Amino acid sequence: YDDDTIHLVGGGYDMERLLKRCNAVVYIIDAQDDYTQSVSSLNMIIQSGRRVNPRLRYEVFIHKVDQLSEEEKIETQRNIHNQVRDFFANLNGGTDSWPLTSFGSNPNSQNILINFHLTSIFDHSIFEAFSKVIQKLLPQFNHLEDLLNYLISASNMEQAFLFDIQTKISIATDSSPTNMQMYELCCDMIDLLINMSQIYGRSNSDVVEAIEDDINDDENNESIAKDIDDSTNSYSTSSLSTTSAETSCSSITDAINEPTSNVFDSMSSSVIKLTGGRALYLKEINRHLALVCVLHEKALSKQAIIEYNVNRVKKSILELFHLTHQTSASFVTR
Structure with a gap:
């Protein structure tokens, strides 16, 4: 020894x-x-x-x-x-x-x-490995997984990933087995969106103003939706209100001062159609997180429903991290 x-x-x-x-x-x-x-x-x-x-x-x-x-x-x-x-x-x-x-x-x-x-x-195996590490350590992972499961069920999707934009690490995904090829395409989609936005995106002052508007909207919204659609109402009201937290947990929604892409804001979204009848749908959650979904191209015919469900999930995710941060802060105070 x-x-x-x-x-x-x-x-x-x-x-x-x-x-x-x-x-x-x-x-x-x-x-x-x-x-x-x-x-x-x-x-x-x-x-x-x-x-x-x-x-x-x-x-x-x-x-x-x-x-x-x-x-x-x-x-x-x-x-x-x-x-x-x-x-x-x-x-x-x-x-x-x-x-x-x-x-x-x-x-x-x-x-x-x-x-x-x-x-x-x-290849992207290093990102997949780190994703598995982070997912096991994240106290909110089970709740995030349930939200993404309801999203793909309500919106007729194949798979959904919640990515950290900077590292391309998936902090959450639905319960279906991860398709490595789709994972790599989702990472490439984030890079493509950021690169295109740097060329055609808005100025930094407009981005900062948009971010401040997002924060004000979240603070003024007293009843953030707890469901994706009517079928998820019972889940959200129970799970989000009883979320446990560890002392080491930090709030993603409060990390607005960290350096991120200056062109990734509340208006960031993209749809890319792939060969074989599939498509990728990306929607920002905040400046640090993006939701990327894999779905059949024919499902885009109901894009309004998809966007509604994604917005419900976005608000629930932000509320989930906010509740966890409050619980963690009160625990430290005691």
Whole structure:
């Protein structure tokens, strides 16, 4: 057992102090290099985390897999997983009393919460992996997922993503399996909209004025809709009023002073028709978030209904983060 973990982070930081304050650790392993030492360092970090923060989550990014075949990818992931598992089995005298488990397990158990992701910078797998990390840590994720489920059901859509504009990370999606190709197209659509808006968009002063109008509208609206349509009314009135929050949660709606695209405002929206009869629909939520939906082109014949439902979802999302921020602030005050 090696208790010297200071060299892993550098700068003289106390590893255990860092792990105690974390909710998740993202550890990157180079799949094209000899990763024996990297796995040993990972085991060392997990050992430290077990002592100070048993509920800490570990996300292992097996990176640079673009040069590996599908069989080599699977074999590399299995090999790394087995090395970590065997280390902790041997540490406990051959009995695996600290089994590895995924995030789907009970977070109150004494298992090591660890996931493995195959990533590369030559596709959007790195964004998808970070999206999964963020979604597991976001306290509002279940409510956001339910809202997006109702949206695609009421608007005849295939899938819906809630993106952070700057990072292209999806902080929420509906419960259907993610189509990687559609995910990549949604990211490209955000880039395209921002690039086009920088050429043809309004001046900065007009954008600031529009943002201030949005804030005033939200403050004056005392009864933000809790439903997408009549079928979602019962869900919204119950779930949004009982949202739990963690102390570390911050309000996205209050982060208006952070640098974002100067051309992304309340009027930002776009529809792109794809080959094969599909289309992408984008609508801003605020300066930091955008809702991107995948739907059949024929569904655009009822675009007025889609826009109405999307606006209901937008207001519910903003209200959800606002309620969470208020709950978190009152908890800190106590």
